[in-house]
Amino acid sequence: MPAQAQDQGSVEVLHWWTSGGEAAAVNVLKENLEQQGIAWNDMPVAGGAGEAAMTALRARVTSGNPPTAAQLLGMSLKAWAEEGYLGDLTEVAEPEGWDAVVPEPIQEFGKYDGHWVAAPVNIHRPNWLWSNAKIFEENGLTPPKTWEEFNQVAQTLQDKGIQPLAHGGQNWQDATIFDDVVLGIGGPEFYQKAIIEADPEALGSDTMVQVFDQMRKIRGFVDPNFSGRDWNLATAMVLKGDAAMQLMGDWAKGEIIAAGMKPGTDILCTTAPGTEGAFLFNTDFFAMFDVGEERKPAQLAMASAAMSPEFQETFNLAKGSIPARTDVPGDQFDPCGQKSMADIKAAQEAGTLMGSMAHGHAQPPAVQGAMFDVVTNHFNSDQSSADAAQALVDAVAAAQ
Numbered sequence: 202m203p204a205q206a207q208d209q210g211s212v213e214v215l216h217w218w219t220s221g222g223e224a225a226a227v228n229v230l231k232e233n234l235e236q237q238g239i240a241w242n243d244m245p246v247a248g249g250a251g252e253a254a255m256t257a258l259r260a261r262v263t264s265g266n267p268p269t270a271a272q273l274l275g276m277s278l279k280a281w282a283e284e285g286y287l288g289d290l291t292e293v294a295e296p297e298g299w300d301a302v303v304p305e306p307i308q309e310f311g312k313y314d315g316h317w318v319a320a321p322v323n324i325h326r327p328n329w330l331w332s333n334a335k336i337f338e339e340n341g342l343t344p345p346k347t348w349e350e351f352n353q354v355a356q357t358l359q360d361k362g363i364q365p366l367a368h369g370g371q372n373w374q375d376a377t378i379f380d381d382v383v384l385g386i387g388g389p390e391f392y393q394k395a396i397i398e399a400d401p402e403a404l405g406s407d408t409m410v411q412v413f414d415q416m417r418k419i420r421g422f423v424d425p426n427f428s429g430r431d432w433n434l435a436t437a438m439v440l441k442g443d444a445a446m447q448l449m450g451d452w453a454k455g456e457i458i459a460a461g462m463k464p465g466t467d468i469l470c471t472t473a474p475g476t477e478g479a480f481l482f483n484t485d486f487f488a489m490f491d492v493g494e495e496r497k498p499a500q501l502a503m504a505s506a507a508m509s510p511e512f513q514e515t516f517n518l519a520k521g522s523i524p525a526r527t528d529v530p531g532d533q534f535d536p537c538g539q540k541s542m543a544d545i546k547a548a549q550e551a552g553t554l555m556g557s558m559a560h561g562h563a564q565p566p567a568v569q570g571a572m573f574d575v576v577t578n579h580f581n582s583d584q585s586s587a588d589a590a591q592a593l594v595d596a597v598a599a600a601q
Contacts, residue, residue: 211240212496212503214487215261216272217254219247220455226519233506239499244268262286267490269500273319275310275562276569278488282313288491290317293505302526304545306554307484310562319486320507321525323517326541327450327557328381328473328481331436331457334466336363336445344446344471348385348415351474355422358445365422367444369430370581372573376559378448379576382415385475389553392479396558399568399601405594413579413586420580428581439468448473450483450560454521454537465536472544480541480548483560484525571600 212234218227224245231241246254251272258271267286281287294300294317303311303321311319332344340361345351355365368374384392387408395403403409424444427435436456438444447453454464462468487507489500506512513524518533523541527549531542548554556562558569575596579589 210238210499211242212269212499213242213244214270214272214503215244215246215254215258215268217246217251218272219245223520226516229515230503230506230512233509233512234499234503237502237506239502262490267492269492269496270487270489270503273486273488274560275484275486275556276565277561278310278319278486279313280565281488281490282318286490287313287318288489288497288500290320290489290501290504293501293508297505297508299508299526302528304527304549304554306549306556307482307525310484310556311486319488320504321484321486322507322513323485323520323522324525324541324545325450325452325483325485325520325522325560326480326545327377327483327560328384328476328479329449329451329453329537330471330473331439331447331449331453332469332471333439333442333445334469336442337469344469345474346471346477348382348474352418355446359422364424364438364444365446366419367435367438367447368423368427369432369435370428371430371432372577373559374432374435374449375577375580376573377450377557378419379412379416379572380481380557380559381448381473381476382412382419383409384479384481384555385473386412386415389479389551389555392555396572397555397563399564399597401594401598404597405590409590409593410586413589416576416580417586451521451537451541454535463535464538465540470537470540478548478551479553479555480545481555481557482545483557483562567600568597571596 218224234241246257261267273281299317307321311317311321330344337343342354342357345354358365383396391403391408394400395409432449433456435447436449436453439447440457440460440462457464457468464470489504492500510526510529513526514529514533517524523538527546531539545554558564558572561569575589575593578584
């Protein structure tokens with residue numbers, strides 16, 4: 202859209218929330234602004250992971266014509282801030298008390314140089330295990346709480362001819378499981394050291410060898426046709442009873458609800474084995490670009506509306522996530538959402554609220570990509586665990 206189409210009373214928003222539920226949720230924000238006399242110019246770019254949206258955004262910004270706001274994830278948000286392209290939201294963030302209601306680990310991504318530059322709109326939890334309640338009940342099983350229990354339950358199911366785990370063979374899905382196993386076997390301190398700090402000793406440690414040992418066992422519980430499968434198709438396997446479990450983020454709830462089933466009842470939600478007490482997060486932000494003084498009043502109004510408890514409740518009920526602010530009541534959320542809301546407060550107090558590597562909140566893209574390559578190569582080969590751990594050390598060092 203040409204620059205002359207922008208004016209003081211409008212916002213232009215680039216995002217990849219194009220599914221029905223997401224679009225409806227964004228519409229709540231649009232209506233809020235329109236009631237304030239601010240026009241909403243929508244710039245949706247289809248593509249679930251946002252790659253196409255990032256290409257479109259880069260073209261707009263480098264041509265000197267940034268949108269008012271864009272949907273961004275953790276580390277990419279930091280990169281835009283460091284390049285000096287983002288604006289300053291202090292005028293609304295301070296009087297509205299954002300510091301008091303947003304968990305500190307998430308503030309680290311929404312603020313740059315001490316100033317808010319983006320509004321966090323949700324918190325997804327990637328470390329969930331989803332289980333088909335009927336399969337578990339019929340076989341006298343309960344969802345596993347440790348990786349040892351997981352192996353026992355999965356073997357029992359496999360021996361009975363039931364597919365234990367639904368999985369899609371894409372690097373980010375492999376990495377989602379890897380995050381769970383690192384946290385579940387090594388604990389929060391090891392996750393912090395290995396994944397967030399990329400410490401060479403932790404990456405090449407005996408604990409990391411154990412992590413790859415567990416990844417190899419998990420590979421044995423996946424069906425032969427997993428390669429390239431989309432995550433929602435893997436979720437559908439659990440919903441149909443074609444598989445018993447899936448390790449996936451809470452965006453899976455959208456598929457559960459769309460299938461006419463109830464999260465927490467028909468499809469059980471438990472934290473990924475060994476990760477109870479810790480909370481990995483994946484947060485979407487509206488990053489606010491430096492658009493000049495004329496367009497700033499509308500931008501600030503949008504940031505304020507996006508951070509309102511009313512929008513955060515409506516948006517996250519549709520999105521499957523929980524609000525980014527911790528003071529939103531949970532009575533409208535399903536049992537899985539309510540557990541998330543309780544768990545994040547406990548994790549925040551315990552210091553175990555940490556960013557997900559698989560979902561862009563632990564490492565810059567180059568290091569994240571190096572980790573993806575090692576994890577996926579190991580998962581799809583007969584590479585030994587010791588060799589995989591050493592490959593992780595080498596790949597991360599080369600990418601830094």
